[in-house]
Amino acid sequence: xxxxQKHDSPILVxxxxxxxxxxxxxxxxxxxxxxxxxxxxVRREDKRAEALRQLGAEVVNGDLTDxxxxxxxxxxxxxxxxxxxxxxxYLEATINTAxxxxxxxxxxxxxxxxxxxxxxxxxxxxxxPQHKLHWLAEQALSWSGLPxxxxxxxxxxxxxxxxxxxxxxxxxxELALPMGGxxxxxxxxxxxxxxxxxxxDDPTPHIGQVYDLTGPESADLEHYARAYSEALGRPIRYxxxxxxxxxxxxxxxxxxxxxxxHLSAITELNRQGRYDRMTNTLRKLxxxxxxxxxxxxxxxxxxxx
Numbered sequence: 001x002x003x004x005q006k007h008d009s010p011i012l013v014x015x016x017x018x019x020x021x022x023x024x025x026x027x028x029x030x031x032x033x034x035x036x037x038x039x040x041x042v043r044r045e046d047k048r049a050e051a052l053r054q055l056g057a058e059v060v061n062g063d064l065t066d067x068x069x070x071x072x073x074x075x076x077x078x079x080x081x082x083x084x085x086x087x088x089x090y091l092e093a094t095i096n097t098a099x100x101x102x103x104x105x106x107x108x109x110x111x112x113x114x115x116x117x118x119x120x121x122x123x124x125x126x127x128x129p130q131h132k133l134h135w136l137a138e139q140a141l142s143w144s145g146l147p148x149x150x151x152x153x154x155x156x157x158x159x160x161x162x163x164x165x166x167x168x169x170x171x172x173x174e175l176a177l178p179m180g181g182x183x184x185x186x187x188x189x190x191x192x193x194x195x196x197x198x199x200x201d202d203p204t205p206h207i208g209q210v211y212d213l214t215g216p217e218s219a220d221l222e223h224y225a226r227a228y229s230e231a232l233g234r235p236i237r238y239x240x241x242x243x244x245x246x247x248x249x250x251x252x253x254x255x256x257x258x259x260x261x262h263l264s265a266i267t268e269l270n271r272q273g274r275y276d277r278m279t280n281t282l283r284k285l286x287x288x289x290x291x292x293x294x295x296x297x298x299x300x301x302x303x304x305x
Contacts, residue, residue, distance in 0.1 A: 008037075009037070009076060009077055009078040009079070010036075010037035010038055010039040010058060010076065010077050011031055011036050011037065011038055011039070011077060011078075011079045011080070011081065011200055012038075012039045012041060012073055012074055012077040012079070012080045012081065013027050013028050013031070013038055013039070013040050013041065013057075013081045014041045014064060014073075014080075014081060014082050014083055014084065014097070015041070015083045015084060015085065016028050016038075016040030016041055016042055016052055016057065016059075017040070017042040017043070017046070017048035017049055017052065018085065022083075022085070022189060023081075023083050023112060023189050023192050023193045023196065024040070024081070024083060024193075025048075025052070026189065026190045026193035026194075027081055027193040027196050027197055027200075028040050028052060028055060028057050029055055030193055030194060030197035031197055031200060031201075032055055032056050032057065034197065034201055036200075036201070037058070038056075038057040038058065039057070039058045039059075039060060039073065039076075039077055040052045040057040040058065040059050040060070041060055041061075041062050041064075041073045042059060042060070042061055042062075043061070043062075043063065044061065045061060049061075060072060060073050064084060064089075064093035064096060064097055065089050065092050065093045065096050066096070067096060067100065070096060070097055070100040070101075071100055071103075071104075074097075074100050074101055074104050074106070075104055077104070077106065078106055078107045078108070079106065079107060079108040079109075079110075079200050079203060080097070080101055080106055080108065080109050080110065081110045081112070081196055081200060082094065082097055082098075082109060082110065082111050082112065083111075083112035084112075086130050086258065086259050086262050087130075087258065088129070088133075088256075088258045090130065090133040090134070090137065091133045091136050091137055091140075094111075094137040094140065094141070095137070095140055098140065098141055098144050098146055099144075101146060102144060102145065102146055106146070106147070107147055107203065108147050108149065108199075108200065108203035108204075108206075108207065109141070109146045109147060109148045109149070110148075110149045110151060110196055110199055110200060110203070111137070111138070111141055111148055111149070111150050111151070112151055112153075112192075112196070113134050113137070113138055113150050113151065113152045114130075114131065114134050114152055114153070115152040115153060115154045115212050115213070115214070115275075115277065116128075116131050116134075116266075116269065116274070117131065117134050117135050117138055117152060118152060118210075118212060119274065120132075120135045126265050126269060127261070127264075127265040127268065128261060128262045128265035128266065129258055129261055129262065130258065130259075130261075130262040131262070131265065138150060147203070147207045147208075148207070148208070149199055149203060149206045149207060149208070149209055149211070150209070150210040150211070151192065151195060151196060151199070151210075151211050151213065152210065152211065152212045152213065153187050153192045153212075153213040153214075154184065154185050154186060154187055154212075154213065154214045154215070154275055154277060155184055155185075155186045155187075155266065155270075155275060156186060156187065156188070156189050156192075157186045157187065157188045157189070157215070157291070157293070157296050158188065158189050159263075160177060160179075160186065160266075161175075161186060161224070161293070161296070161297075162296075162300055162303065164177065164263075165177060166300075166303045166304055168239075169228065169232075169236060169304045170303075170304055170305065173234060173235060173236050173237065174236065174237055174238070174239045175221060175224065175225045175228060175236055175237070175238045175239070176238075176239045176241050176246075177221060177238075177240070177241065177246070177267065178240060178241050178242060178243040178246045178264075178267045179221050179240065179267050179270040179271065180240055180267075180270065180271030181220050181221075181222075181240075181271070182220065182269075182270040182271045182272060182273045182274075182275065182276065183218045183219055183220050183273065183275070183276035184218065184219075184220075184221075184270050184275040184276065185214035185215045185216075185217065185218035185219075185275065185276070185277055185278055186215050186293070187213055187214055187215040187282070187290050187291075188215070188290065188291045188296060190291070191213070191215075191282055191286075191290045191291055192213055194282070194285075194286045194288070195211065195213055195281070195282055195285045195286060198285045198286050199211075199285065211281050211285065212277070212279045212281055213279065213281050213282050213290075214277055214278050214279050214281075214282075214290070215290045215291070215292065215293075216289055216290050216291075216292050217278075217292065217293075218275075218276050218277065218278050221238040221240070222238050224238070224293050225237055225238035227292070227293040227294045227297065228293075228297050228304070230294055231293075231294045231295075231297035231298045231301065232297060232301060232304055232305075243264060243267060243268065246264075246267070247260055247263075247264045250263065250264075
């Protein structure tokens with residue numbers, strides 16, 4: 001394949017206007033930097049959509065669960081990144097997108113899943129409704145005949161260690177999470193985007209592969225609190241909060257019940273040591289090490305002050 005041929009067709013990036021912690025925005029920028037055309041799928045016209053246009057992406061509005069939307073988004077694209085935030089409609093969106101992608105004969109379909117799926121089976125699941133949807137989605141994609149590459153990151157730094165932790169660090173110098181003494185190996189969404197960009201840049205060697213992605217270390221929350229302390233220059237302690245009260249706090253913050261159930265299940269799995277896992281996959285895919293906790297906290301220091 002020549003360079004010209006590789007860059008002729010746009011790559012579809014779903015969830016391109018996602019919030020902090022979303023992969024789509026970073027992936028769009030990385031692919032454009034590599035010289036690819038990018039078609040960025042967004043739910044609505046807003047400042048984030050306009051920012052994608054300013055980067056050089058072709059922006060299309062659409063809904064992953066809508067058939068007509070996905071025909072408009074996929075037609076003319078040879079490669080697709082499929083990712084969606086935690087949602088009760090996740091399985092419908094996956095199959096809807098996959099059906100249209102198969103109709104248009106795409107050459108690569110990169111599916112964003114979760115590492116927990118690697119420990120699930122026809123008889124083993126978790127209490128998270130989202131985990132079950134991810135597992136079912138992977139099953140459906142394996143039956144589809146599509147040229148799928150599956151990416152399974154562990155917990156995102158931008159979730160538990162920024163969005164869900166910043167208020168406690170600001171107000172009380174506490175990393176207040178219900179994660180017990182279990183170890184975890186969180187990874188930045190930016191690093192996950194770099195892995196996906198490497199795959200989409202030359203997908204042929206990756207078709208049919210499953211890539212588990214972790215951060216650079218697996219440690220407990222006491223260890224990560226010390227990383228916060230060093231990065232912020234003030235003592236930060238870990239406080240293991242009761243799960244029922246923490247989950248109720250999410251509900252009061254108007255998180256959907258599907259999301260609350262998912263996040264609550266993750267914290268329980270963490271207590272059980274289910275996220276104490278390490279891989280070197282990111283370095284193999286990108287040639288670079290993942291961001292560590294200290295550097296991540298420094299990068300977002302303003303949000304912890």
